[in-house]
Amino acid sequence: MIPMGYGNARRFLAKLAGPAAPEGWQGGLPFQYRVGPGPARLRLKVRSERGAGALHPIWNTFGIIRGTTYPDEWVVVGAHRDAWSPGAGDNVSGTVTVLETARAFAALARAALRPARTVVFVTWDAEEWGLMGSTEWVEELEDSVNAHVVAYINEDDVASGTRFAAAASPSLKPLIRDLTHYVPEPGGHGTVYDAWLREGLSDTSALRLDNLGGGSDFAAFTHHLGIPSASVSFGSLNGVYHSMYDSYAWMTRFGDRGYRAHRAVAQLVSLAVARLANAPILPLDCAALGGELAGYVTDLDSNLAARHWSVPTAALLTALTRLAAAGQAFAAARDSALADDLPAVRAAQVNRWLMQVERRLTRPQGLVSRPWNRSLEFASDVDNGYSTMAFPSVNEAIRFADPSTAERELADLVNHVDQAREAIEQATAALR
Numbered sequence: 325m326i327p328m329g330y331g332n333a334r335r336f337l338a339k340l341a342g343p344a345a346p347e348g349w350q351g352g353l354p355f356q357y358r359v360g361p362g363p364a365r366l367r368l369k370v371r372s373e374r375g376a377g378a379l380h381p382i383w384n385t386f387g388i389i390r391g392t393t394y395p396d397e398w399v400v401v402g403a404h405r406d407a408w409s410p411g412a413g414d415n416v417s418g419t420v421t422v423l424e425t426a427r428a429f430a431a432l433a434r435a436a437l438r439p440a441r442t443v444v445f446v447t448w449d450a451e452e453w454g455l456m457g458s459t460e461w462v463e464e465l466e467d468s469v470n471a472h473v474v475a476y477i478n479e480d481d482v483a484s485g486t487r488f489a490a491a492a493s494p495s496l497k498p499l500i501r502d503l504t505h506y507v508p509e510p511g512g513h514g515t516v517y518d519a520w521l522r523e524g525l526s527d528t529s530a531l532r533l534d535n536l537g538g539g540s541d542f543a544a545f546t547h548h549l550g551i552p553s554a555s556v557s558f559g560s561l562n563g564v565y566h567s568m569y570d571s572y573a574w575m576t577r578f579g580d581r582g583y584r585a586h587r588a589v590a591q592l593v594s595l596a597v598a599r600l601a602n603a604p605i606l607p608l609d610c611a612a613l614g615g616e617l618a619g620y621v622t623d624l625d626s627n628l629a630a631r632h633w634s635v636p637t638a639a640l641l642t643a644l645t646r647l648a649a650a651g652q653a654f655a656a657a658r659d660s661a662l663a664d665d666l667p668a669v670r671a672a673q674v675n676r677w678l679m680q681v682e683r684r685l686t687r688p689q690g691l692v693s694r695p696w697n698r699s700l701e702f703a704s705d706v707d708n709g710y711s712t713m714a715f716p717s718v719n720e721a722i723r724f725a726d727p728s729t730a731e732r733e734l735a736d737l738v739n740h741v742d743q744a745r746e747a748i749e750q751a752t753a754a755l756r
């Protein structure tokens with residue numbers, strides 16, 4: 325991607341003929357945007373690196389605080405360190421948030437308050453080139469990451485405004501939503517939750533968090549391995565993303581004056597890491613997971629109806645409803661076990677099972693169209709890498725007009741949901 329100023333863009337765009345670009349692509353310059361080809365001809369000077377000259381080493385950096393009680397359970401918090409441009413928002417903001425959280429945990433450790441779980445602070449390299457640093461690390465250490473990582477928090481372009489936005493695996497949404505009550509809003513006097521409510525981005529009872537799409541370092545954790553992940557940020561409508569204007573001067577004067585959004589993100593992330601690292605039972609909400617996924621069956625139904633296929637989804641809805649019920653039963657059993665002082669050894673067994681829940685919504689062979697994507701829960705949309713597709717194995721079969729694959733994938737999905745529910749039931753049994 326090469327961001328350019330409007331003055332240059334105008335000279336190119338104004339000389340394109342051909343069909344009109346779709347409505348969503350029409351921009352702010354005073355003429356209709358067209359897609360070409362021609363009639364204008366351009367000469368472009370490209371400087372490319374080839375052969376050995378095109379090879380550049382990349383580095384991920386790690387800081388680790390070993391947990392006192394559950395050292396083999398790791399909470400990972402990361403941000404990419406490379407940038408297209410000056411990158412004050414994308415991604416100095418994320419990098420400094422990780423560093424600030426690390427600083428807070430280091431201060432606590434020096435005061436003999438180490439986290440119960442191990443916390444891994446990481447900055448990734450070469451994200452902008454295709455999520456390379458995080459993907460290489462997760463792939464190379466797949467067995468360890470699978471065995472140890474309980475959750476991943478991603479920080480990418482987190483403070484380019486004051487409007488709160490977050491995306492997370494459904495099992496982590498209640499945790500993130502809860503934490504917004506404890507952090508002051510960047511631009512005012514209430515909490516982040518108050519500001520979110522005021523903006524009226526959703527109804528008052530359950531403020532909405534997005535699902536994780538693509539285009540950042542959570543992909544290897546959540547879409548490849550099924551590890552619960554989250555990302556929180558403050559943003560605004562601005563045009564500086566991936567441009568030379570994403571600079572220190574812009575950030576200081578316009579993006580985040582006073583750096584209050586930076587501070588709010590650091591506080592939110594530190595709280596999230598603290599909860600994930602210290603709660604005796606991992607704060608993963610399986611009832612929320614089942615409930616939210618059950619909601620997406622309606623979308624699946626309308627996608628099937630649009631094709632005029634009669635592929636029944638009742639079994640999937642039943643399986644997800646049972647998973648949600650198992651999640652509720654687990655939560656009740658967990659609360660009474662915690663009231664009775666659950667021993668750490670038993671808690672560790674419970675957590676082993678909880679970690680399995682979303683991992684069981686993956687399969688080794690991945691999606692038919694994209695084998696690297698092993699999650700059957702969500703994938704980035706094949707036609708738009710930044711947006712999300714729920715139940716991708718089934719929805720892609722619908723999109724590719726393949727009814728027999730859709731039916732087979734639906735049965736396979738039900739099977740995985742049942743296995744995930746069994747992990748929740750095992751976790752409940754381990755509490756007793």
Ligand SMILES: [Zn+2]
Pocket residue numbers: 404414415451480481
């Ligand atoms: Zn970024």
